[in-house]
Amino acid sequence: MKSSKNFGGSPSCIYFLGMIGAAVYFISNAAGFWAGVLGFLKALVWPAFFVFEAFQYLSI
Numbered sequence: 001m002k003s004s005k006n007f008g009g010s011p012s013c014i015y016f017l018g019m020i021g022a023a024v025y026f027i028s029n030a031a032g033f034w035a036g037v038l039g040f041l042k043a044l045v046w047p048a049f050f051v052f053e054a055f056q057y058l059s060i
Contacts, residue, residue: 015047022046 026039042049 018046019043 020043023040023043026042027036030036030039
């Protein structure tokens with residue numbers, strides 16, 4: 001009988017930790033309540049910002 005290990009949860013955990021870190025960063029730099037709400041929304045989609053900036057830097 002073969003045993004298989006599923007490592008499917010690792011990327012989700014890393015994304016979740018990144019989202020928490022981004023939320024702390026964006027909310028701590030917010031000037032008011034609505035800026036904090038916008039910071040939380042940005043934290044949900046932080047990989048899109050990262051990829052956009054990387055493509056812009058690489059001129060792709």
